[in-house]
Amino acid sequence: MSVIGDLDNTESAARGLALRNLQKRQVRYPVSLQAREVRELVVVHQRGPMEQFNLMDVVRRPLSPDAKIEVPASWDEYEYAQELLDTDGNKFPRLCYDSTRQIAIVVAAPTPLHGDMVGELCRYPRRVSQTTDITKHRRAGRGLTIREWDGGLRYMVNDDEEKKLMVAFEVGVSQSYRSLQEAISWCVCALHCRLAIAMCLDEGPRGAKSDGQYYANEEEAAAAILQATNELRLQLRQNPFGPLVRNGVTWFGTLEKVVIETFRCENANCPPGTLLCPTRSFTEGSTSNVMQVVIRDGQSGAEDIPPNLGEVVLGDCVPSHVLSGDEILATPIDFFQKSWIEAKIRSAILETAVERIENKCFIL
Missing domain, CATH: 1.10.246 (Serum Albumin; Chain A, Domain 1)
Structure with missing residues (x-):
């Protein structure tokens, strides 16, 4: 990093x-x-013969860093756009596809703020490998769903065995909460990871360019x-x-809010399109499982955030058959300072x- x-x-x-x-x-x-910058989640509603043009128009336009834009498109239109991007040979923008909603997702290049936060969350114990910018294919809905997540921890039993995704990370910078929630829920329900951690950072408006x-x-x-x-x-x-x-000129607006949330699902048969609610949210509130934000309105928040976010344990990072005893499985993993x-x-x-x-x- x-x-x-x-x-x-x-x-x-x-x-x-x-x-x-x-x-x-x-x-x-x-x-x-x-060129007009795209600053928010955009959904192009026009359907029919112009769908392909709409997707390619979004792909070709200048995109603000960290933008994620949803465009109604068929699988054939997604493949056509992906082939053109592959021909260009550029890393960004990238395309994902949600077959359940028939939506193509255009992902712009991340800002340094996004990349650094993904790396900071990906601290890992021994025999757990770190992954970033991973794309995954899953059969869901009416076809193939292709999505990516920002980072993850996978347990390595040995060099020859397939690594098992244990913890997934998703970071959103000025991204709609619903979009971030859908992405992190898919990691849990479709990829069946034990735990998912989302960080949401909201930068205030910067005014005139x-x-x-x-x-x-x-x-x-x-x-x-x-x-x-x-x-x-x-x-x-x-x-x-x-x-x-x-x-x-404001080159970076006030960081209005930084929130960290954890997601998990105990139902092994949870459908891939399920939208999960956070199990723990470090955001404004007063209940036992809701704490102060990490940062609010450009000011540091509460100091009582536990180093394991009050939830992350060894059993989230290591498969159960490797460990023995509930006490060992429940050992806290401290990675957050x-x-x-x-x-x-x-x-x-x-x-x-x-x-x-x-x-x-x-x-x-």
Whole structure:
């Protein structure tokens, strides 16, 4: 896991990062600055002969990072779009398919905030392997359902045996709660993992977007990005969860809410399309199984979140036949440290803001 937003990074490291990122990008044209960004879950309702055009239109348009867009489409239309994406050879956008609802899901590239949080949740005990960005096929509904999850823990009995998914992780950044709930429920009900953990992060509105900035050469652009990075790093000391603002433009809005929820199902025959409710939610409330949010309105929440989220045990990570005795199965697995999570969030916020600035830098 790469963490670029360390507050103690040296100036030379930041300059090198800016140069490397600029060298990776191709020259963009001003017309791209006029492209409309997709900021929310979009469902295209038009059906019939234009369905394929609707799906391809969404696939080809510029997408905001972390966007997940649902488009009504047949399996043939999904396959057609997937073939074109495979031909292009780009990692994003990616396509999934829900045969139960006849929906294609277009998944945009994640922000650093999303990627860092997936990595932070995927801590694991011995003989448990970590997986990220995994796609899975399952027969469900009226055909084949293809979905992916952000990360997971799989137990390895030996090198030759198929790994068993034990715990699944899903992170949503400014994603609708229903969409996140459906994704994490599918992991439990269709993939039959013991436990699923979802983290929901909501970034506040950023307001007006910045125009593109043009520079004579890469060195000039890198110097400007370095200066912006240093200014935002200083702001982060005062506003650890945003907003980060420069020249009147908000490059990262206030992190309004971070919620962690756990999901499990005791019914082994639970249908794949079942929508589960969380068994434990670290969100605002006062009941015994409902606690304060990790972060709310840019401020750190309660300090009494247990290191195992009050639920994760050894039996969730290791198959029952490997262990003996209920006491061993119920041994808590401590992997969550609130101060460490918050430090990673701050680092990822800075990296996300700098990435947005870089995306507005162009070489003449």
